[in-house]
Amino acid sequence: MAQNSSGVSERLPFKTKLAFGVGSGAESIALFSVGSYAMLYYNQVLGLEAHLAGLAISASLFLDGISDPLVGSLSDRTKSRWGRRHIYMFFAPIPIVLSLWAVFNPPDGLGTWALFSWFAVTVVMLRQSMTFYHTPHLALGSELSRDYTERSKVMSYNSFFTWAGAAATTWIALSYFFQATPEYPRGLLNPEPYGPFSVIMGGIALALLAASAWFTRDRIPHLPKPPENLPKYSPFEFFKDIGKAFNNINYVWLLVAYFFLSMMIGLRGGLHLYTNTYYWHLGSEQIRFFVIGSFAGYLSAFLFAAMLHGRFDKKATIIVSAIVYALAPSIPILVGFAGALTPQTPNLLAILIAFSVLSYGAASVLSISIMSALADIADENELKFGLRQEGVLYSTRALFAKVDQAIGAALAGFVLTLIAFPTKAKVGEVPAEVIWNLALWDGILAGVPGFIAVFFYARYKITRASYEETKAALAARRAAGLAPQATAVSAAVDVPEPLVPPTAPRPAE
Known part of the structure; x- marks a missing residue:
């Protein structure tokens, strides 16, 4: 089995690759739940005008795009006993799940602009919280092995479980939550299942996000560390x-x-x-x-x-x-x-x-x-x-x-x-x-x-x-x-x- 200069095997155990992949699936579950159903929920079920619902989603994507490299640079420069990546992977799941629940559970009686504001704020919170998990998690995947093809196997788990998370979300949603009823022949227009749907999908995502962080923590001692003379994170260092x-x-x-x-x-x-x-x-x-x-x-x-x-x-x-x-x-x-x-x-x-x-x-x-x-x-x-x-x-x-x-x-x-x-x-x-x-x-x-x-x-x-x-x-x-x-x-x-x-x-x- 190939080894690196420190004597640590470059071939990863199945457990590590599986745990990494499970994290990708959990990310997909949370984001796909909102990306596929929130627009329809706010527009067709709650009555928010389509352009306002679309604006909320666009704003979240724009802000998410800006925060991605900021969090990436911060993660690269982080020094902690939990390493550069896991410190964020352990703390991000709770705000991710709370934001997911909040997206599908707005207070009753909100007017148009209040409903728009709730949707915009909660979906922005979800994507920002996810950035603090997704960016370090994906970076972790490339650090797990220095072997040319082994790191490709790691990313194979990322790709497959990302698909599996989205596919599982669709299957669970349409099979168990949004079934047709006499009152709602088109189940996605029924307002009642959205709350329970967010609780179940959030619970699944929380368990899998935490499991991915926990069962890859044994690799922390073997992961690259930032140089001792590396300056602390700052806007200037970010642009550098x-x-x-x-x-x-x-x-x-x-x-x-x-x-x-x-x-x-x-x-x-x-x-x-x-x-x-x-x-x-x-x-x-x-x-x-x-x-x-x-x-x-x-x-x-x-x-x-x-x-x-x-x-x-x-x-x-x-x-x-x-x-x-x-x-x-x-x-x-x-x-x-x-x-x-x-x-x-x-x-x-x-x-x-x-x-x-x-x-x-x-x-x-x-x-x-x-x-x-x-x-x-x-x-x-x-x-x-x-x-x-x-x-x-x-x-x-x-x-x-x-x-x-x-x-x-x-x-x-x-x-x-x-x-x-x-x-x-x-x-x-x-x-x-x-x-x-x-x-x-x-x-x-x-x-x-x-x-x-x-x-x-x-x-x-x-x-x-x-x-x-x-x-x-x-x-x-x-x-x-x-x-x-x-x-x-x-x-x-x-x-x-x-x-x-x-x-x-x-x-x-």
Whole structure:
């Protein structure tokens, strides 16, 4: 079993990876509960105007995006007996759960602006509380192992359990809380289940968040620690941390690529339900079976992503999975344009689900690969600056994701307006030209930003060989007894050749 320079095994026990993954699932349960049901609850059940409900959610995302890198930098610089990450993971779950409960339990009799204020404040509190768990937790995942492929396995657990949390929330909500009744044939419009729903989901999330922190605490002695001479957190030091992150050209390429990828995700996310409903003529009972495709895709990525990294390297895996992710959703529509696939095609749903397996699998492999690659970038930055920046690296990427997906969602609304898609449209009554334009945008044009992302992913330079050089230089530094020293930002944009102490052997070229 491989070991690092300190003699600690680089292969993690199953318990640790499972506990880390469970935390990702718990985050997904809390955020998905609000993201999927709060808008409908406040708009259709409580009567808050849609634009006000949307404004509350937008404000929470905006403020959340700003706080992500702030908390990331704070976490990177934290010194405590519980390490840099766990101190936050132990204290964040209580405010997360209280905020989740508060979102779905506003006081009775609130007027419009009071109800809007309650929703805005509670959803902001939820996302801010979650930032203090999510950012350190994700950074922890990249620190658990220094092995090139083992950290990919850790991120496989992150990806799979994030999906599992959202899927479980949907299943529990629709199966046990929002069932149809004689008074409410559409169960989601029944106001009574929302309170109990928030209590149960909050309880599950609390147990899993706490379990993830508790059952990974034994790794604290083995995790990287901030340099002794590292200044305390301050606004000035925060901007220095951001500067160091952007000083790494590999990180910049991944962020630029993610900008275009998120634009594709937001655009397709806004249009895909329209395409399934009006182009393929699928009902909601059929659309729900796409969960089979997502499960198969995420499970495949969970099982094989690290294997792909071991055989083909992360860069090649990133490029290929990004191409497949951009292309796979387009293939059924291209075949439909050719007349070979229509709403009347036998087994149409099975065919579409098969392509969704390919799409979800590629998306999950890509996510795992990027998350693992960010840990490799953290190694480069540790060598160059004497500081591991997992918190800043992951949280700044999260900021980009929230901004970019908001742009993509806005583009989806613009496209629907551009093609003159009618309101309250009925299947089979929308003009053929409008349906054709809808499919063109969702199936073809939405993929263009994805292929632009591929171009920038291809400029990412870290390979297994360069990673091993960086790892060897860091190990040599530790073996020579040289503690990492925080340094100022260099003017260079590429990571320099590893600086190895004169008494230590140089890494193999």
